[in-house]
Amino acid sequence: MSLEIRAPWLEAETTKAVWSALTADGAFVRFVGGCVRNAVINGPPTDVDLVIDRAPEGAVDLLDRAGIRVEPTGFDHGVVMAVLDGQSFEIASMRRDVTPDGRRSKVEFGADILEDAQRRDFTINALYADEHGHVEDPIGWALSDLEARRVRFIGSPAKRIQEDYLRILRLFRFHAWYGEGEMEPPGLVACAGLAGGLERVSRERIGAEIMKLLAAPDPSIALKAIEETGVMEHALPEARRNGPFAALVALERRYGLQPVDPLRRLALLTRGAAPEEVMERLRLSRHTANELAARSVSYPITDSSTARRLGYERGAEAARDVMLIAAADGGPAIHARWVGDINEGARQKLPVTANDLIDVGFTPGPRLGAALASAERDWVASDFVLDRATLVSRASEMREAG
Structure with a gap:
């Protein structure tokens, strides 16, 4: 399948400058991953990532010669960050994995594009493009999977997961963002069997992945699968079972709440759990934990008076979320006037000092x-x-x- 993409990032002067620097002495360079994937489906822009057939020292030398600032983020694993005019470009040396330990893999540099593609997680992330936007699909079925909205591992799901157990959660997150329908059985079976490996992953990484999942337009199917495979017990045991996410998503759409707020979804997912426990589990910031606590439901909105009270006590945004969460979870149906009542309450100021x-x-x-x-x-x-x-x-x- 021959395909050519067009995207603002591809035409940007900063992108062209980084490309020119990396290819100045004939190096093989390609754009890769999310920026290519989303350009193919006209999705939202993502970070611009590239690969190069040089060791990281070689990439740094090429960038230095062009006067482009380099941050050696992940240098030991073949990744450097080029920063130009406030924009960052992650540049990975093409590599193959050896001796994976389930969190990170030792690597060897100098792989070709097929070897580089085969070490990636999902087929839809193994798309490459040159400076003209010509798309390359080394493994041969990434484009067809993307067209079918099918998210699946490259090669053996178990092997891919054992290279980095966070890929368990990434599977569900990518399905929520890019998949359609039911998830692929082989991946689910592998996730269920290896879910215990999440104990080896830092809570910060797990927390970040869950928040990205919850920010998807509709994570209902993915969240149901996480629960059914037993993965949730290892990722977030504080989560309730059978959360009414479809109902919440429907209410969000009804009230035009875009972009999606993952905090609202997290509050529903962990309703009944102590916000402090969730904060500790996911290594959330104190601010995020306080916002989560503000969305815990202490009493339902039943009329305009309680709507104004909740707006005053928790602020307009948190009170609105409490109303939506309660309604999704079988509480009182929402009256249109309550949104205005909440806003009115949030504007109140105690008249005595x-x-x-x-x-x-x-x-x-x-x-x-x-x-x-x-x-x-x-x-x-x-x-x-x-x-x-x-x-x-x-x-x-x-x-x-x-």
Whole structure:
């Protein structure tokens, strides 16, 4: 199959400069992987990756000669990063794997394009292109798999997984993004049998992979397969079983929530688990853990008043997600007015301050804090109706009484 791609990254001056630098003395260079794959299907742009038939030292020398900054990221494994005008290009020396240990493989440089293709994970990632956009499919069926939206390992699934156990999760992630229909049985069988190998993968890598999976337009089929193969027990045991993801995806589409927020999906996936445990499991940042906690459901929205309250307590975005999660999980059906109510609640600001209470006789300390908290509770309970004068008066009466 002869194919030529067109993409903005291919025509960019930075891309042309890096290509010229790497091919200055006749080296064999090709674009590879996601940038080619997505250009074929007119998908969103990805990072621009290249391969070269030189050892990493040779790639660095070529880039240095052209005055292009180099970051030796992954140098020991044949990868360097070229940085030009704020854009990064990952350049891998074509190589073959030897003595894999399930996390990373020792490599030998100097492979040809077929050998390089055969060591990649999935057929759809083994596509190459030259500077003119001519696509090459060394293994012979990458393009047909991409056209069929079929995600499968190159060669033996078990062998590919044992080279890097993170490929178990990558299979599900790539199916969520690029696959259609049910997943390929040989890959699922291998993932089920080797799922325990995920214990050898860092939690940071697992967390990043799960978040990428959850950001797919519809991860429902992939998540069901992760659960059925037993992979989820090793990747995220805090996840609930039989989560209603199809219902959540339908609600997201109904309300035009694009791009997808993986936090909302993670909150549904781990509903009932402590956010701190999920944070530790996936090595999430403290900020992400706090956002996850804000989406845990403590009470359902049943009317405009509770919608405004939730908007005030958690902010518009988190409150909206709580509403969607509860509805997807069999809670109250969403009323159109609740979105506006949530936004109204999020705009509310407590009309009384600590200084207002100090002006009527409070002194800084625990009693002042308790009085301010009580005023806020009364104000929220009134559906944000009580004004500053009433709240101050009530606080003053409480102080005098007590």
